Amino acid sequence: MRSKTPWQKVFRKIGLSQSSLAKEMGCHRSKISVALKGDDGLVNARDQVSLMKIATKHGVKLTLADFVDVA
Template sequence: MTPWQKVYERFGLTGRQLAIAIGRDRSKITRALKSETGLISGKDQVLLLDAAKRLNVALTPADLLPDND
């Protein structure tokens, strides 16, 4: 599971709702979820962590990083 997929699952929102929550375009979320690596940029990490606080979502720093399998 990629970092974007983990975060998406944690939020439990639609792609559109997540995009609105972090102030990004829905197409960015869609592309990120379909990406093979799904890495999250530093700017998006900050936006996601802020949204998680506002929406009371349990998001950890490990959720933002790829698995080391």
């Protein structure tokens, strides 16, 4: 079984819905949907910054390991 992609790990850890996360990131929810379904699920640098800020706002601690695919 394939391990979770970085996008999937971060999304699950933050715990918001796709719509809520998209709203906080200032993007359309389809961006989140596509990112979660992607094969590599890599999080680009701009999104990493946004996700870190959102996680901090919601009391969630993200680490480098959350953004790296350790296959």
